[in-house]
Amino acid sequence: MLSxxxxxxxxxxxxxxxxxxxxxxxxxxKKLKVKKSTVVNAIRKLQxxxxxxxxxxxxxxxxxxxxxxxxxxxxxxLAIFSFLVEILGVPEEIANKEACGIEHYxxxxxxKTLSLFIEFSRLCPQLQKIIYEDFRKYKNSGTIPDICxxxxxxxxxxxxxxxGQKAIVKKIDCDxxxxxxLLTMGIVPGVEIQVEKVAPLGDPIDILVRGYHLSxxxxxxxxxxxxxx
Amino acid sequence: MLSxxxxxxxxxxxxxxxxxxxxxxxxxxKKLKVKKSTVVNAIRKLQxxxxxxxxxxxxxxxxxxxxxxxxxxxxxxLAIFSFLVEILGVPEEIANKEACGIEHYxxxxxxKTLSLFIEFSRLCPQLQKIIYEDFRKYKNSGTIPDICxxxxxxxxxxxxxxxGQKAIVKKIDCDxxxxxxLLTMGIVPGVEIQVEKVAPLGDPIDILVRGYHLSxxxxxxxxxxxxxx
DNA sequence: CTTGACTGTTCGATTAATCTAACATAAAAT
DNA sequence: ATTTTATGTTAGATTAATCGAACAGTCAAG
Ligand SMILES: [Mn+2]
Ligand SMILES: [Mn+2]
Ligand SMILES: [Mn+2]
Ligand SMILES: [Mn+2]
Numbered sequence: 001m002l003s004x005x006x007x008x009x010x011x012x013x014x015x016x017x018x019x020x021x022x023x024x025x026x027x028x029x030k031k032l033k034v035k036k037s038t039v040v041n042a043i044r045k046l047q048x049x050x051x052x053x054x055x056x057x058x059x060x061x062x063x064x065x066x067x068x069x070x071x072x073x074x075x076x077x078l079a080i081f082s083f084l085v086e087i088l089g090v091p092e093e094i095a096n097k098e099a100c101g102i103e104h105y106x107x108x109x110x111x112k113t114l115s116l117f118i119e120f121s122r123l124c125p126q127l128q129k130i131i132y133e134d135f136r137k138y139k140n141s142g143t144i145p146d147i148c149x150x151x152x153x154x155x156x157x158x159x160x161x162x163x164g165q166k167a168i169v170k171k172i173d174c175d176x177x178x179x180x181x182l183l184t185m186g187i188v189p190g191v192e193i194q195v196e197k198v199a200p201l202g203d204p205i206d207i208l209v210r211g212y213h214l215s216x217x218x219x220x221x222x223x224x225x226x227x228x229x
Numbered sequence: 230m231l232s233x234x235x236x237x238x239x240x241x242x243x244x245x246x247x248x249x250x251x252x253x254x255x256x257x258x259k260k261l262k263v264k265k266s267t268v269v270n271a272i273r274k275l276q277x278x279x280x281x282x283x284x285x286x287x288x289x290x291x292x293x294x295x296x297x298x299x300x301x302x303x304x305x306x307l308a309i310f311s312f313l314v315e316i317l318g319v320p321e322e323i324a325n326k327e328a329c330g331i332e333h334y335x336x337x338x339x340x341k342t343l344s345l346f347i348e349f350s351r352l353c354p355q356l357q358k359i360i361y362e363d364f365r366k367y368k369n370s371g372t373i374p375d376i377c378x379x380x381x382x383x384x385x386x387x388x389x390x391x392x393g394q395k396a397i398v399k400k401i402d403c404d405x406x407x408x409x410x411l412l413t414m415g416i417v418p419g420v421e422i423q424v425e426k427v428a429p430l431g432d433p434i435d436i437l438v439r440g441y442h443l444s445x446x447x448x449x450x451x452x453x454x455x456x457x458x
Numbered sequence: 459c460t461t462g463a464c465t466g467t468t469c470g471a472t473t474a475a476t477c478t479a480a481c482a483t484a485a486a487a488t
Numbered sequence: 489a490t491t492t493t494a495t496g497t498t499a500g501a502t503t504a505a506t507c508g509a510a511c512a513g514t515c516a517a518g
Binding site for chain 1: 323324334338347351368373413
């Protein structure tokens with residue numbers, strides 16, 4: 001419907017105009033860091049589509065249609081911003097910039113669900129506790145908190161598993177290039193694997209991941225930590 | 230550095246080429262649903278920047294630089310996709326499309342944190358339980374699960390509060406336009422409010438939210454459910 | 459070898475978004 | 489009331505991304 005940039009113009013006008021402030025071309029130009037001529041151009045398009053009213057040299061006014069569209073965009077912005085700040089702990093300034101990019105790419109349904117998720121997290125002290133204590137700890141130190149490990153299960157390297165044994169991947173500890181390779185093969189924390197075949201000397205090791213057969217070098221298997229299933 | 234569309238070309242080449250398949254212009258055109266001439270154009274730019282090697286009428290090959298860039302993009306795609314599917318419960322096809330839009334707007338730091346969050350959620354059965362049971366219930370029926378309410382606190386309408394009393398907003402139950410207005414004023418579930426002044430007949434009600442003074446009509450206050458602080 | 463049938467390339471045109479520079483109007487200061 | 493300053497508009501140019509149509513190359517079947 002509207003291009004991403006036009007959505008941003010609408011959003012800016014909406015935010016600048018809260019509290020009934022008159023919004024002028026210059027305000028929008030400053031806010032979006034573009035030249036005034038660029039704004040004039042954008043406003044012309046928005047006017048043609050019925051989102052704003054603007055007389056030469058006058059204030060920019062949102063129509064009903066404009067307000068609806070703008071608040072829909074801004075709600076998304078806010079939901080994404082809140083998620084980034086409250087759940088992930090991204091600094092506000094960065095979160096704001098990223099939210100304003102992302103907002104144009106999520107659909108009605110996703111936006112609604114994300115808003116609900118934020119609301120839910122604010123309402124649920126238990127969830128908050130896990131996020132603010134356990135997740136932050138995991139993020140900062142890589143420590144897997146106690147509440148995550150089930151009782152009586154041993155942590156092993158993938159190389160220590162026997163043929164036929166099933167396990168859950170818990171941690172991958174190696175450099176970016178290997179990690180990235182493992183990732184594209186679907187080997188990520190939380191996934192269940194099964195050892196299919198081990199060659200003499202333990203290289204390569206054939207495993208089953210989500211129904212796919214994969215062959216890992218010993219070097220790769222060595223850095224995958226698993227928990228017996 | 231690279232435009233959003235060029236990142237997508239790189240990502241496509243990377244995915245089409247996994248397992249050492251040769252990638253041709255036609256494959257990319259089909260995957261991204263553009264014309265072959267458009268692909269030729271894009272590949273030329275990617276070649277100039279040293280991301281791919283392509284001889285006329287030949288296969289498209291990623292350089293080392295290209296592989297690094299492409300996998301960085303794809304990792305983001307995967308992290309966002311996983312979040313949408315596993316946490317929010319968005320259908321896979323939609324999640325895939327949205328992830329491919331969003332991936333270009335999140336920074337290194339955010340991407341890493343999001344990946345960690347997904348990992349963490351897969352590792353932590355307690356978090357999974359809250360998301361899969363309590364959040365889904367909240368999402369589908371609006372029911373605030375038991376684990377979220379603290380003992381011995383009463384739920385009230387905002388209109389039932391007395392001057393000076395503090396409370397936490399728990400739920401907003403009204404139509405989009407009012408909800409949107411309340412939202413832009415910072416009244417969202419989880420936020421703390423305090424009643425400042427109530428006019429005769431209870432309209433308007435002045436409240437304090439995050440340090441700001443707001444004046445609400447009775448109609449608006451009526452649909453805000455709160456819990457005594 | 460010749461000849462289709464794909465596959466790939468070139469060229470020119472279009473659209474959205476932006477800029478600069480020159481010009482026009484409105485508001486404020488003198 | 490005139491001049492100055494700030495604000496807004498226009499016109500023309502540029503860049504990225506796309507397309508369609510015409511042209512060119514590859515390769516396997518006959
Ligand atoms: Mn935006
Ligand atoms: Mn925004
Ligand atoms: Mn993409
Ligand atoms: Mn993608």
